[in-house]
Amino acid sequence: MGILSWIILGLIAGWLAKFIMPMRNVGLIMTIILGIVGAVVGGYISTFFGWGGSVTGFNLYSLIVAVLGSLLVIFIYRQIKK
Incomplete structure (x- = not known):
């Protein structure tokens, strides 16, 4: 990609x-x-x-994986920001 x-x-x-x-105040x-x-x-x-390949392009699997990863990153970001 x-x-x-x-x-x-x-x-x-x-x-x-x-x-x-x-999230508030995030541009x-x-x-x-x-x-x-x-x-x-x-x-x-x-x-x-072992759930398959990594994010490889614009497909539904890649989008779901990216959103789930983003949710994890946002959770960690919120915890650090406190």
Whole structure:
């Protein structure tokens, strides 16, 4: 996946995760960063547990993995921010 694809997938995953687990005072750039980090974390965890390949492109599996990873990253971000 190219860098532009990672940014777009990160934006979508970050926005969906932010919709599920609302955060205040977090802008677009931070949403993208949390989404990209979440996609990487989700891909690593899914590969570690043998649930298939990592995030490979724009498909439903990649989006679900990225959103779940983003939710985990948002949870950790909230805990650190306290």
